[in-house]
Amino acid sequence: MKPILSITLVFLCACAILAAGCTTSTAPAPQSQADALFSQGEQAFNSSNYHAAADLFALAKENYSAAGDRAGYIRARDMAFLSTGVVNNFPYNRSEIETGMAQVFPNATAAQRDAWLDAPMNATLKSDGETWYYDETIHNIKNHNPSLLREENALANYTPLYDELMPVITASWKNGTGTYGSPVTYIGSTNLDIPRSELPANGTLKVWLPVPVETGSQTNVTIISAEPSRYVKSSTGTGADLGLVYFEIPLEEVTGPFLNFSAKYRFVQHEQRFVIDPAKVLPYNTSSPEYLEYTGSSRNVNVTPEIKAKALSIIGNETNPYLQAQKIYWDVVSTHPYSHAPHFWIEVTGQSESQYVLTTGIGDCGSQSMYFAALCRAVGIPARAIGGYQMIMGTPGTHIWAEYYLEGYGWIPVDVTAAEGGDASYNATPEELKEYKTYFFGSLDPYRFVIQKSLDLPLVPGAGNEVVSPAGWVQLPKLVCDTCPDNPMVLSYEYSHVAVEKE
Numbered sequence: 001m002k003p004i005l006s007i008t009l010v011f012l013c014a015c016a017i018l019a020a021g022c023t024t025s026t027a028p029a030p031q032s033q034a035d036a037l038f039s040q041g042e043q044a045f046n047s048s049n050y051h052a053a054a055d056l057f058a059l060a061k062e063n064y065s066a067a068g069d070r071a072g073y074i075r076a077r078d079m080a081f082l083s084t085g086v087v088n089n090f091p092y093n094r095s096e097i098e099t100g101m102a103q104v105f106p107n108a109t110a111a112q113r114d115a116w117l118d119a120p121m122n123a124t125l126k127s128d129g130e131t132w133y134y135d136e137t138i139h140n141i142k143n144h145n146p147s148l149l150r151e152e153n154a155l156a157n158y159t160p161l162y163d164e165l166m167p168v169i170t171a172s173w174k175n176g177t178g179t180y181g182s183p184v185t186y187i188g189s190t191n192l193d194i195p196r197s198e199l200p201a202n203g204t205l206k207v208w209l210p211v212p213v214e215t216g217s218q219t220n221v222t223i224i225s226a227e228p229s230r231y232v233k234s235s236t237g238t239g240a241d242l243g244l245v246y247f248e249i250p251l252e253e254v255t256g257p258f259l260n261f262s263a264k265y266r267f268v269q270h271e272q273r274f275v276i277d278p279a280k281v282l283p284y285n286t287s288s289p290e291y292l293e294y295t296g297s298s299r300n301v302n303v304t305p306e307i308k309a310k311a312l313s314i315i316g317n318e319t320n321p322y323l324q325a326q327k328i329y330w331d332v333v334s335t336h337p338y339s340h341a342p343h344f345w346i347e348v349t350g351q352s353e354s355q356y357v358l359t360t361g362i363g364d365c366g367s368q369s370m371y372f373a374a375l376c377r378a379v380g381i382p383a384r385a386i387g388g389y390q391m392i393m394g395t396p397g398t399h400i401w402a403e404y405y406l407e408g409y410g411w412i413p414v415d416v417t418a419a420e421g422g423d424a425s426y427n428a429t430p431e432e433l434k435e436y437k438t439y440f441f442g443s444l445d446p447y448r449f450v451i452q453k454s455l456d457l458p459l460v461p462g463a464g465n466e467v468v469s470p471a472g473w474v475q476l477p478k479l480v481c482d483t484c485p486d487n488p489m490v491l492s493y494e495y496s497h498v499a500v501e502k503e
Helices: 033-046 050-067 070-089 094-104 110-117 137-144 146-156 162-170 289-295 305-315 321-335 343-348 353-360 365-378 416-424 430-439 489-495
Strands: 124-127 130-133 180-195 204-210 218-227 232-235 244-250 258-273 383-390 397-406 410-414 448-452 478-481 496-502
Touching: 033 050, 033 070, 050 070, 050 124, 070 124, 070 343, 094 110, 094 130, 094 137, 110 137, 137 146, 146 416, 162 416, 162 430, 180 204, 180 489, 204 258, 218 232, 218 448, 244 258, 258 448, 289 383, 289 397, 305 321, 305 353, 305 365, 321 365, 321 397, 321 410, 321 416, 343 353, 353 365, 365 383, 365 397, 365 416, 397 416, 416 430, 478 489, 489 496
Parallel strands: none
Antiparallel strands: 124 130, 180 258, 180 496, 204 244, 204 478, 218 258, 232 244, 383 397, 383 448, 397 410
C-alpha cells in the first residue's frame, strides 16, 4: 500500500516593540480573498468535506497566484493535492458502486451484493453529505470472501502467488550457506521520464530516486549509474537503511522534450530459511540503541495501549520471544484478511497503519506488516517493516513485509500477506496450505528487491515541510518543486517506472 507526511501550516503574527518597553496594538490587516478561500478550505477539510475542500483550495491557489503570493500559492497547492488525493481514494457514490458490483458479480442476487457491500470491512468515507466507496472496494470484497477468489482461480486453473511459490517452498534448498541460499542476480533501474511541457520554465526540481541497499539476504549491491550525473547532489550509499540518489535540477537548464532520470543497479538476492531452536534464543540487550529503536513507537508502527493489550492477549503466558512472535504471526494470518487499504486517507487523517488494522481487522501488505511489527514491539520483540518490490510473478510489484529480531539469530523474515495468498488456492490440500503458510514465518523466497530496511524513515536530505505523501515508504521517486503549478508527486505517479529482471 511512507518519511512522515508533513502538513505544517505556519501562521505568523507580529507586534511592534517600542522604546522603553511600551507596546501598541494595530488592527489586523483585512483578510485577502485568497486567505478567505484558504480558511474556508481548511474548515471543509477539518470537517471531512474533502470535495468542497479540494475546490476551495484550488480557488485559493488561483487567487494567491494572481496576487503574486508564492508562499500562499504553494500552501494552497499542496492542500488541494491532499484533498484531491482523499477524493480519489473514494471515487464512487452508492449508485456507481452498485453498477460496478452488478457488472463484476452478475450471478449474485441484488441482496447478496448489498450484503457484501454493506459489510463493515469495506472502507467508506463520509464527505459532503454523501457516502463514498474506496476505489478497491470490489477487489476487496473478493479478498474478504476467499470462496469468490477460489471460484475465479478454478476457472483460470491458476492461483497467483501460490502457484509460483509452492515449488520454491517444496524444492531442495540450493547452495545454502547458513540461513541464505539459492542466490539470484538481478539487474534493474528506477526511471522517471517527465515531459518538459509538464514542468514550469524555471525554479528547482528536487528528486529522490530509490535504489537497493545491502541486507542479510540482499548482497553485492552496485549502483551502476545515476543520470543526469551533473545534477546528483548526494547518495545515501548501499549501506544505508534507505537507499536514495538525490538530484537538484535548475529547470531553466532543461531544453529537451523530456527530463529523464535513471538509476541503474545490480544486486544478489538470496532465499532465507531460518531454523530456530527456542531454547537457543539469547536474552536481549535491552539498553542497545537498536533494541530501543525497534521496540519503540514510530509514526505507523505505533505501539499504543490498545496495541499492547492486543499483543498480550495473543501471547498469553508465553515468555519465549520466538514463540511469542509465532503466536502473533498466526493470529494476524488467521484473523486479519488481506485488503487493499486507502493509505492516502489514512495518513491525511492522522491515523497510523498499525492502528488502522487493529480498528478495522483488515489491511494490505504494508498495513499488515506494520501491525505485526507493532504487536511484536509491544511485548519487547524488536521488529520492523521492510519496503521494496517483489518479483514473484516475473514483473516487479510494490511490496512490504516484516522482520523481527532474535538474539543469536538476527533479523528473521515474515510475510503475512504472501502467507494469506494461499487461501485463494482452489486445489490446495489442508496439509499443503499449512506448509505454505508456515514457510513465511522464518523463510522467504529470493524474488525480492529491498529499498529500505525499515519504514517511517526520513528522506535524505530532508524535504522540509513539503508534502511528499505517501511518505513512510519510498517505492517511487519523491519530488519537490518550488514553482510547479501542482504538487509534483503527481508526476511521479504518472511517469515513474521500475524494471527489475534476472541477469
